[in-house]
Amino acid sequence: MDAKRGRVAVVVLGDIGRSPRMQYHALSLAEQAHVEVDIVANGGNKSIQLRGLSTVSKSVALLLKATIQFFILVWYLCYKIPRPDVYIVQNPPSVPTLAAVKLASWSRRSKFIVDWHNFGYSLLALSHGRRHVIVRIYFWFERFFGKMADGCFCVTKAMQHELAQNWGIKATVLYDHPPEFFHPTSLEEKHELFCRLENDLSHPNGIRDCVSIGSKGPADSGRAVRQEQTVFTERVGSAISLKPNRPALVISSTSWTPDEDFSILLEAAIMYDRRVSAALNESDAAEDSHFWNGMHDGSRFLYPRVLFIITGKGPEREKYEGQIRKLRLRRVAFRTMWLSAEDYPLLLGSADLGVSLHTSSSGLDLPMKVVDMFGCGLPVCAAVGPTMNEVNGALP
Incomplete structure (x- = not known):
């Protein structure tokens, strides 16, 4: 028994x-x-x-x-x-x-x-x-x-x-360790994920930016050969590839609390956008849509678009969403969303860079999001803290 x-x-x-x-x-x-x-x-x-x-x-x-x-x-x-x-x-x-x-x-x-x-x-x-x-x-x-x-x-x-x-x-x-489902995402998994998220990424309500303008949607059913397009990937028949003119994907997860200052990220986005415009001698008087169409058709590759996806729920989310809506950026777009437990690790494994702005109120804790990002093979840019040297101890 x-x-x-x-x-x-x-x-x-x-x-x-x-x-x-x-x-x-x-x-x-x-x-x-x-x-x-x-x-x-x-x-x-x-x-x-x-x-x-x-x-x-x-x-x-x-x-x-x-x-x-x-x-x-x-x-x-x-x-x-x-x-x-x-x-x-x-x-x-x-x-x-x-x-x-x-x-x-x-x-x-x-x-x-x-x-x-x-x-x-x-x-x-x-x-x-x-x-x-x-x-x-x-x-x-x-x-x-x-x-x-x-x-x-x-x-x-x-x-x-x-x-x-x-x-x-x-x-x-007891160090945090990334569970097994935090791992680099395969190309097929990326495509399926971005198909599921396509409306949230390319067609958010009322938003016009370098990602939403010119998007063709996830599928084109009028062709004999199956074709699907997302912001980042495309499928022709059974072949899946990353789009050469895709934006760089930067991911950050947060609880939207005062110990994470997202104004740092917004300032970095503004700085990147302005420096690229200056380097290319772009006129501020020109229509943004003119540049966006060029980015989508592949004629403006030199500096990539950047899509920041910020996941999570918390008290300061509305505050920062309001600040994001006031930005006028040509090469940077933001999306805030709440992902399912299945899609979150897939998104981490699909990103180009992870960002952690967590600054400990006590100076003694460790942001688990960094450990999860490392588990997905994602390079991380993190706010320096007194316990960051312990991150390696949390890795398997």
Whole structure:
């Protein structure tokens, strides 16, 4: 008779789609450790927006929100899922997650494990400052309940050292590794992917730029020989090839939070566009469509078009989308989108360059997106941080 399988509850107070590390924990536990896994997380609903409130009212509203979340989370952890042997909780956020999971683990006699991705108080300090009373309370809460854990993981050796020296917490470094489905994309996979994304890339609503103008669409069914065209690829019969006049594809994934300053990317795009125009002595008075048609028919190759695709969801997305719409660029286009779990690694493996603008609020975490990009064989341009030298340790 088979021994009873263990059970683990993976807890994320937030959108599980924006927490790949916890998704991979769940997959690894189920497929390699052969345990039952329950995921307690949001499915991706928008967070509550607190607009037009005074400082005092906002603080009260946040306290009320945290209290409601605490009781809902305890109810789920204690009554809605079978008793697990272990709770693994992502931190941050710390409030009220750590307290709720600690209470549930105590009442159900389960182990309480914290996976430290960053420090919640340091993220809060981005908007309030480190001396703010709310930040100090958050820091105390995070450390108090963090020390109650039966075990801890963390993402870097630098964070391990900080937890041991200043928090009194012993943690094991568990580097992120790219799953097997992050790999270079074959030419056929690229073509199929770009066919699926063709409308989003070539025909976005209300956008006219160097990628949208002149596109012929994914297919031409009026010919005897099957022909398909995308922005990057074309198929004639059974033969697939990359288009010689395709744009350079630059990919960045983000949670659209304050620790990623996308104005850097916008400024780089403007700089490239202006320098190319100056090098070619192009007149600012000329119609943009004249240049775009030349780029599409292949008569203007010297400097490539650049398509930036930025994937992800988060609070600052609308802000940057508004800034992007105001840009008037001849050789640079932007697309913001949310990709399926199947298409995201394929897009990484199809790109020419990856960009990570993550700057750690604590200086101790590591952007997993860089590891995933390396897994796809993608060169990466990343913001320099004190833990970037640990990226190689995260690679298999």
